[in-house]
Amino acid sequence: MAVELSRLAEAFEICKIGVGGDLYLFHSGLGLKYLAMDDAGEVILRAGQLDRLLSQSNGNMQEFQRMLRIERGQLWMDILEPLRRGLVRLDQLPRAV
Numbered sequence: 001m002a003v004e005l006s007r008l009a010e011a012f013e014i015c016k017i018g019v020g021g022d023l024y025l026f027h028s029g030l031g032l033k034y035l036a037m038d039d040a041g042e043v044i045l046r047a048g049q050l051d052r053l054l055s056q057s058n059g060n061m062q063e064f065q066r067m068l069r070i071e072r073g074q075l076w077m078d079i080l081e082p083l084r085r086g087l088v089r090l091d092q093l094p095r096a097v
Contacts, residue, residue: 006032011081017041025076033073044071 001080002014002024014024036044049071058066069075 002026002032002034011080011083013084015075024075025073025080027076027079030076030079033076035073045071 003097006026011027016022023035025033053067
């Protein structure tokens with residue numbers, strides 16, 4: 001479903017909460033990002049992912065932190081956050097009496 005939605009080239013977020021939760025994030029400039037989530041809604045990073053990041057960063061802490069932000073989907077979250085806030089404001093508009 002996320003792949004089909006990404007063809008529309010509109011930013012979106014799909015979240016399935018619960019056992020084995022999933023998070024799909026899409027932005028046309030960044031592409032589609034899949035993240036595994038735990039029961040509390042936190043992103044799960046596996047040991048293999050961390051090993052790969054450590055290896056690719058070659059001991060450079062700034063590079064490791066940059067790559068970790070990408071792996072955790074932070075770039076997508078930063079872009080989607082203003083859209084989330086806009087939706088909250090829309091829900092809070094007063095109703096005409």
